[in-house]
Amino acid sequence: MSRADAWRRWALASSFACVAGWNDPASAAQPRLSFDIPSKPLKSALVDLAVQAGASISTQAAAGCATTSRPLRGRFTLQDGLTKLLAGTGCGFRMIDAGAIEIVRLPPAKPAAVRGARPEPTPSAALDELVVVATRRPTPADRLAYAVSAVEGSAIAGQSLRDANDLALAVPAMTVTNLGPGRDKIMLRGLSDGPLTGRTQSMVGLYLDDTRLTYNAPDPDLLLIDMTQVEVLRGPQGALYGSGSLGGVLHLVTEPPAPDRFEAWIAGNVGATQGGDGSNGLSGMVNLPILDGRGAVRAVLYRDQQGGYIDDANLDLKNVNRALRSGGRLNVKVDLGGGWTLTGGGAAQFINSDDTQYALATQAPYTRRNQVREPHDNDFAEAHLNLKGEIGGIQARWTISAVNHDITSRYDATAAPPIALAPGPAAYDDDDRTHSLVTEGSLASPEEARVQWLVGAFLARTHQDIDLALTRLADAPVQALAETRRDTLDEAALYGEATLPIGRSLSVTLGGRLFTSKTRVNSQTSDQAGPIASFSGSLDQSGFAPKIVVSYALSPSALIYIQATEGYRAGGFNTTGPSGQMFSARGQAEPRRRYDGDELWSLEAGGKVSLLDGRLRLRAAAFQASWKDIQSDQLLPSGLPFTANIGDGRNLGLEFEGGYRLGRLQLGANLLVNAPELEKANPAFPVRKDVSLAGVPHRAGGVTAHYDWPLGSDMTLELDGRYAYVGHSRLTFDATTSPLMGGYATGRLALGLATPRWRTTLALDNPTNARGDTFAYGNPFSLRSTDQVTPLRPRTLSLSIRVTY
Template sequence: MSPTPLVSELLVTATKRVEIASRLPASISAVSADELSMTGVTDATGVVRLTAGMTITNLGAGRDKIMLRGLSDGAFTGRTRSTVGTFLDDTPITYNAPDPDLRLTDVASIEVVRGPQGALYGAGSISGVYRIVTRKPELDQLQASLRGLAAWTQSGSPSQQVDAMVNLPLVDGRAALRVVGYYDLEGGYLDDVNLRLSNVDQTTRQGGRAALKTRLAGDWTLTLSTAVQQLDSKDTQYVTGTSGLRRANRVRESHNNDFSQAVIALEGPTPWGGLKSSTAYVRHAFSSKYDASAALSLFDDPIADLGIYEERTHIGMLVQDTVLTSERDGPFKWLVGLYGVSSREDSPSQLKVNATGKTFRNVYDDVRTDRLGEVALYGEMSLAFGQGWTVALGGRESETRLNTTSHVTVTGGGTSRAFNRKAVFDNWSPKLSLQYVFENGVMIYGLASQGYRAGGFNSGGLSTPTAARRTFRPDHLRNLEIGAKASLLDDRLDLKSTVFYELWRDIQTDQFFASGLPYTANVGDGRNVGLELEATWRPNANWSFQTNLLLDQPKITRVDPAFASRVQSHLPGVPDTSFGALVAYSRPLRPGLTLILTGQTAYVGRSRLTFDPALSPEMGGYFTGRLSAQVKADRWRLAAFVENPGNTQGDTFAYGNPFSFGQVRQVTPQRPRTISLVLTRDF
């Protein structure tokens, strides 16, 4: 019997064409659907254990921020564009928003490309790309599956999940419909002693996808697809001080994150090459509520004793990406693409206060709108020459236009004002790689690439922003890396390693004033040097061992005088060391029935939360773990998982509320020991 594959020769499309992952001159991880199923991974947090160089904040579902290769612009999410480009198939699903935390249901693979991808993906991929590749409709197969989960958390509320999928051929070989739906209730485990509520941090996630694929004349295909998800968290998941799993807030700090998209994709051959066009509309709406009582003295309201801050964001984004690629055969390959996006972001925020026995009234309002348009022309060409050598050259020329309007009303100690500014940002992002494949299949490569993010404006705060604070500049990251990929010992040992050196200029960062209100600034320049390693060993048909490692040293090399007088030397929010390991054992119990045992562990090293050494609590330095036992047949699978078997409470994220941050120690503990049972049935 063959073992369940952990790392296979996966085909990836993160380079805008179908390629074998082990032959790409890039640091890329591809997590297969089989691996996701075997490890019980259903979200980005689970992917972190399976890939090198990937970390994620732990503010809560729908609030988190993905980071790659130790490149952190800070732990907070605000006006800066994401450092990691997050994609659902070919569509970007975030701009400057937190990760919508889409559930990984019925996906073909997860692709993680580390290092700046500005040449192909433009702004927002300054540290890499995280891409969810969904399963597409099968034109000639009737398929269906059902999955259910029940889980119990020590000292917390129970959880449950239900997933369903059906693939329905409509016209044999010509058209098919694939529909996916899911419901996920994650029970809470934190108690609020002030509100006298238990397990306050419950999260509900529900959504689905539908795709209609039609084969047209001449090998052309047209796919119409949509995806929706609603995520609702009843409260945040941090505690204060050393209070274990308890805290004392005065209001529920709820969060909602709703995502939807509609896509028209057309693909087929032309006389010049393969054409793929994707037109998408993305709607992303999210909101958060915070207890702002600890900062009321700064709002010049001496009688108020309760403050509630609410921020809401609604983003509508129209995206067009068209790419033409050469035929795969031959030593010379090329692609050329045209990209455009038009978006509008409405982000009103307000702080309202209350004195005992009085009604709520607003003391701060900021009604802001950002309109953005971007066009880009990009391309890449590669040439295989000599005995095993390949050189590739690419680049992207883009223009970004931004218009920001804002109306700020302050009734306490501050200044009401209006704001209207426009800006244009041009950028060129080049890429150059050279690779060599030995006769035994071992590949080595060198890569130089660049990423960037456009600049923007600050309009909020109690007072009119100073000239130095009114704008933030674009930032750029230059990357040099050398890597090697090999399959040894009759393909029983797979190795991938990368050494990188990166220079980051004018780093953008989202921060908070003393009032708890957000702003964005350029902190200065930085650099990072490190090593990424992934290895899989399959000694026989029963055992498989997988490990990944990141060692890096992210540093601040120059501090911008307009940002702060003192800045700690490390980039915040990312550890110098992180690793993960997975052990799997499988054996047949009888014909058609297989036992699978797995054990996972991961370590997240210590790091500091912020750039400010005076407000930079230490976090990290903890292990995570998961154990599972599964019985798998042709059409069903029964699995039991134990998450956090040691029931440890490491500080995963030393932050939770901007209005009390710096006044009390904020800690986000790991979820307590959780036992779950999963039953999957294919029809």
């Protein structure tokens, strides 16, 4: 809640001044409109109402009201709908004109405050008034002095954003590799350590509500179903989130269980990909009140099959890269009384990919030649318990969660095995099992406190079991090379921040994280003759990651800020290699036995403004990221992975995000301009002279458009479109494996019909059938000897239907 004291004074004065006129009937009679809004966080519900009514709503005063709205379904006038939605929340509303509404706090209030208040007119910013919780304290997005994007649940459904890859086309400065479902890495704001997945920790912190999803594994690629919103914080977040948030944080916020009603929906979809297999999916949700309305259970199940479109000419197989993703979530929420709630539950998802999704540039489009299929599984499960409430007005929260993440991959090693083998098919298998237990607690100041503050503590233990094996498959299978590795990571941290108002419009936020970690590694490598190498080692790391933010409110609708933040990742050990593989001591030639931690400092200046009564919103930021001792997963000459510190780099960038709404038409645009540079290369690492930072396009951007057209009393026609461009970049830092890729555009066109009970959408993805080479690779063993491409999914037509009960 980094906001100047002037905001609080203005909001309080507005509340008191508008009490007498709340629900003012002076506005002209309005037509009856169709609404379908479930009980949800109040600000999100008001955003839904604004979109469905084609109105502008200022929600600044809603921060002091009840956090959850009443459901609103059926046909109402705008005033009647607002009255029903706000009933019991402690909020009312004032009609500014027929299409503009101001939310106000209800009494008690002192008459003197009413006479003395002289509030300025408030620009409505309904599209901006999403509440971001990834900052650890719920705060409207437009009041945050950060580069943050929040995509509300209705927009996720309306634009059919299924996963992180889709999200990257709608959110500025976000890039996702395209290795395949469950294999990808997420990058924000042009900060990339390359697409290879070895032992480096994630660049972006991934969270499902309060649960940390990964440490150094690929994105579990959860399906974006039944989400309240998805939040993307760009730039290092080490102060609040610690190691592994070097580029930022992706926060998935699920719909909470609703204790005041039964609710259910079921949805299905089918799709056809040009030149590929068909796709289909089925999902459903049910919400059941329990304990006489003091609690609720919410369950989600889904199954999603994506048809393949890559052919393997050597194996005489068509559409080999089919993928099946199935999973579910269960949450139980109980009101304990006294303002305390307990939420428990879990989520699980299983991705089974029949093969990888790369082709060869020397073959026909979407075609390659392998000797062995390359399946991949990504199985994820988590369980959590969350307790939150108030202690003397102080907001308290405690969470404990357990995560199991099992990733198995097979690669065809026939053409270039890491050790000499007799002719014939060979496979390399990688089984990575991660188990973590995390607990975290925090205390935060009351919302009305003049100085806003947050303190917290974090503890985690992570076990990672890695089994690698090279097997010759001809005749009787023979295991020619194997490694068994066991890692244990212990982490602890204390963190906090405070926002200090200075005068009426200026505020300063100071924060930081005091952290310590210990890594222990045990590895045993063997071949057909027996053990060939072993290693045991440990590594301790501790430090402090600071943050400072200065923000200034130019007006109630405009904010500028400057911030300096740090992110970091821990070091580790290289152990994987064939017989005779040598790892150098620290400071000597690569590959080294130990790689160091890296750190990134970001200096950012930005601003946000809402114009034209909230119909136009603009956000812009300029930043410089200085990255020291960059960690990157690379390939040994054998094709096996190792981690190197490739040098020091920086990225100068400018990002822009804007949105405009005119009636039922919504337009959006985003742009990222980068100037990456590898300032100081590691002399022991053979980088290309023309490589800057791997995977960082110099230009990227997109536009979106959405229009609702009423058809009769209950039906709406929805038109939706998006276009995204990704510029050129290099695959890796390595001089021998850094092909040029990117420089492509893709998009989506959709036509939908919706009523309060059902919705159907016909969509066309990649309408121009672009074949751009995305940021990814295929097979690490043949990467040096073949020209691999990872094309976009071809033109795909899909039909989806959803029915609500």
